Amino acid sequence: KYKPETYSSTEEEIRSKHKEHLEAAHKEISEDFYSIKNSELIMLYSRFESAITEVIYLIFNSSSYNELPNIDNSKLNILDVLKMEKSEQKVFIADLYIQQKTTGVKYGYNRFEAILEPLIGKSNLKKETQDSIFRFAQIRNLLTHKNGVVDKQFKALLSDSKQYIGKRII
Numbered sequence: 659k660y661k662p663e664t665y666s667s668t669e670e671e672i673r674s675k676h677k678e679h680l681e682a683a684h685k686e687i688s689e690d691f692y693s694i695k696n697s698e699l700i701m702l703y704s705r706f707e708s709a710i711t712e713v714i715y716l717i718f719n720s721s722s723y724n725e726l727p728n729i730d731n732s733k734l735n736i737l738d739v740l741k742m743e744k745s746e747q748k749v750f751i752a753d754l755y756i757q758q759k760t761t762g763v764k765y766g767y768n769r770f771e772a773i774l775e776p777l778i779g780k781s782n783l784k785k786e787t788q789d790s791i792f793r794f795a796q797i798r799n800l801l802t803h804k805n806g807v808v809d810k811q812f813k814a815l816l817s818d819s820k821q822y823i824g825k826r827i828i
Contacts, residue, residue: 718752766792
């Protein structure tokens with residue numbers, strides 16, 4: 659049996675109990691929802707990366723082994739691969755392929771092109787779209803790794819931006 663409470667919290671009690679949450683909300687509003695926008699941008703780029711990876715998985719899963727590109731990896735234990743289901747093997751090989759093709763390649767369009775070109779040919783994306791993907795990746799990295807504070811590396815990569823070193827990206 660349940661006996662409903664007859665006591666209701668006052669506005670002041672609610673404000674006191676949720677003080678930290680209210681302060682965080684006021685801060686977020688005063689900063690024009692900066693952290694929410696950051697999170698959205700980071701998630702959007704991550705989804706874009708995932709979509710490219712999913713394309714690779716689809717290509718590998720629909721191809722026979724002799725159609726797959728060569729992958730050099732001396733640290734691979736063949737027995738571990740043979741113990742996997744066939745679909746797991748192809749995903750594992752696709753991951754090795756992505757790792758091999760992207761080592762040393764900066765985030766952005768060039769990274770995606772390095773992965774996709776050997777499988778489906780060179781992209782015909784306009785240069786400005788390629789540059790936008792590169793910028794998107796650099797902004798995502800700045801938000802993720804530097805909390806949005808512009809550093810020399812970011813400024814060097816995007817020298818035409820109107821951002822200032824030591825200040826949060828706008």
